[in-house]
Amino acid sequence: MDIDAFTAVHAKEWDRLAELTRRRRLDGAEADELVRLYQAVATHLSTARSAAPDPAVVTRLSELLVRARAKIAGSHEPAWRGVVRFAMVTAPAALYRIRWWAHAVTAAALVVAVITGVNVATDPEALRAMGTPSFQEQYVEQAFAEYYDPGAGFAGVVWTNNFWIAWQCIGGGITGFFPLYVLWQNAVTVGSIGGMMAAHGELDTFLTLIAPHGLLELTAIFVAGAAGLRFFWSWIDPGPLRRSTSLAREGRALITVAISLTVALGVSGLVEGFVTGSSMFWWLKIVIGAIALAAFWAYVYVLGGRAVRDGETGDLSADEAGAYAVTAG
Template sequence: MDLDVFVAAHRAEWERLDALIRRRGRLTGAEAEELVRLYQRVATQLSQLQSSAPDPALASRLTTLVARARSAVVGSRRATWRDALLFFTVRFPAACYRTRHWWVPTALLFTAVVAALGWWIADDPQVRASIAAPDELREMTRPGGAYESYYSSSPAAAFSAQVWTNNAQVAGMSLAFGALLGLPVLWVLLQNAVNLAAGLGLMASADRLDVFLGLILPHGLLELTAVFVAAGVGLRLGWTVIDPGPRRRTTALAQEGRAALGMAVGLAAVLLVAGAIEGFVTPSGLPTWARIAIGVAAEVAFLLYVFVVGRRAVAAGETGDVAAADRPVEAPVAA
């Protein structure tokens, strides 16, 4: 495509569309029809430009013009409580279900790595000695030591907020770093696996594995599942960079990226529940079985939410992307 010829051929249409958008007062019937017609033409021209002769400056100008024209044609739309309800009952569970082939294997592999590392630490004194001095290890694993006192080190509400913020950052990093071929996501997962395995192995070596599991399982099941979902989505986004499938790479990244941003909001809500459990249930005086039962119930509820509600939404055609009216206009263009 000759860019200068393209601009010369369509500049008059762009200027006319801009003039109609800026027109004060009501348009006549003929002007409204012209606005719609020009909006459709310029949207097609934008697609042609992006696919054949990408020019950042011109593409940015036309993108802004098309967005303003779409707003003039369909009107602006404000987010409502109905949008939030639709997100949490349809789009978010659908997005989680669509990415299950990424985060379920991630969860299984993570669990296997933690179990192997934990067994290694518990079985090998030299490995434990490389972590900390014997006196420090005894202080961490004794009754009332660091592993137990951690969950009651702050008031429950403040502790829950702190935990939620930290976990939301981990999930957000996994989602954001996915575009970098997913490699940083693997590093985040490895760090979390090593930290969890260290606690598992050290408490097991002190014959206090039951105490450790009683502390980690109530909140850890749901918390780690949210991290796995975020990591799986990040890895999927990274793979989209490598293999976008039949879509253009920019289109594929835009679609998956919008879904990932939406999932960040949904996972923040899931992690808020996990943080509340960690702040109020984990350090509570409830029997161990009752605390674990609460954690298992929260985990089962989330899995049913994904694999029942999400599966139905996907079967109905939902992808987890934003509403069609909020997506950029894309027109089919011959290669």
Template sequence: MDIDLFVAAHRAEWDRLAELVRRAGRLRGPEADELVLLYQRVATHLSIVRAAAPDPALLGRLSPLVARARAAVTGSHAQSWAGVGRFLARDLPAAIYGGRRWWVAAGVIFLVTGGLIAAWVAGDPQVQATIAAPEEIRSLTAPGGDFETYYSSAPAASFAARVWTNNAWLAAGCLVLGALLGVPVVVILLYNAVTVGVAAGLMAAAGRLDIFFGLVTPHGLLELTALFVAAGSGLRLGWTVVDPGGESRGSALARLGRSVGGVALGLALVLLVSGLIEAFVTPSGLPTWARIGIGLLAEAAFLGYVLIFGRHASAAGHTGDVDAAYAGDTAREAG
């Protein structure tokens, strides 16, 4: 293909499309129709260039032009505040609410496991001896020991960022690895339950269980709830691999996967809040009742948000999946 001849033949259409894109918000009916028509033509031109003569300079001109034209024709939904509002008020709570049986079950598994481990560690000195040397345990559990000073071991802002990052990776692991039949999710959940149970058991054996709950409760309620939601979503995804219901496995995983992606974004916000509480409230000089009260308020706000908005969205038929217009095409499976 002669590039110079191709450019000469279509330059006027490209220039006209660029002009219409610049005025996209002020176009009249005939001009809007012209925009759509030229967008289709120039998109075809771009395909021809890519296939027949991928000239870098011409591709550099047509690719961004077609992208801007596409945004002008379809609308910039990704940056729409209305879209953000729909996500927060409808899609996110619907997705979390729809998986409530899974994350409640994950929470029960965690709490029962952690409680049994804590009771076992607290009541058996031999078990404690296998965990760490006596001096190490005293260093952890004594007044002013490592367990208490951990929450003030770094500047609050730095500590909050570190905690948020660690917890976000943990939640992401539960969500992403759920497709592996949920097995890694169970491992992550049980590992963290054992970790919390051991710490609680050691503090209880030292007669300082009240200090444990006074430090863990303010941020731990919201943080653990986010972990339960992530684990429940991952387990739900893993079960879909086993039993996709009345649809194809690929379609079921795609639908639930899009919903889980939204949950991941929402949990990042939730974990940011819990991280701020852990950095600024947990080690603060506030009375224990005040610190726990802040944690209870944060937990109640999140659960109320999920139950109220989620129930309403679910009753309206929403599942947390994206609108059909943005879900993409589905290939027919052989069968």
């Protein structure tokens, strides 16, 4: 094939396609012409590559087709719009869908913590299991309060630790028992420490130091546990979906929850690092913690409720996730 003759024959079509790709707006006829020329030039490129692979012609047509394909497909939304949508729609929807699981986990964990604390505070044998009298005295009178050392470094350490606990609940959700184990350990530990502090007459110190950050921090851990258990339940009871589809849908929403809780734990870490151990009035510290918790649940119920009513689930969009195969249930 004579590449020069081939170029001369089709040059007007190539130039016309290039002109259309440069235009900001196209009417209906021009849009149809763009698609037709795109198909034609794609055939020209295939012919040029097979019959006369001239590098200059192949490069020209390839670049032209890339621009035309982008024009036909349309531009993507700016990345910041995706971030805003995730924060204002996808994340709160995913959290809203597991709200009752989160409330149930919270109630159960608090019951375990209170029972454990009362047992340690009232049973001498349980109190002795917490350590030697000298260890307990040193911990209650010094170590517990000194742990909350104000500063960015401490906030970072706290965030990392809580992040790891939350991701254990989420990552081990498929097993069913692992989130329960992590939640149980967390509730027993908090309750035991509170009971030991109460036994030594320092329950007020315990509550005023743990409440500012603990309101949001523990809530985030409970929500993580709830998300893990909900993921496990989607395998046990997939509803009208196949188990693989149900797990995939909940797994994607689970990642959304994990990212959301990472932010929430970052906020609680800042409170713990800069408020809990500060010289503020104790009541002001608790008020700050309560505001952080209220903001979290307002975010879930207001934005999440609205998003779910609009059909959001916290999953990817239908175009991104694909269609669901419904089975007889």
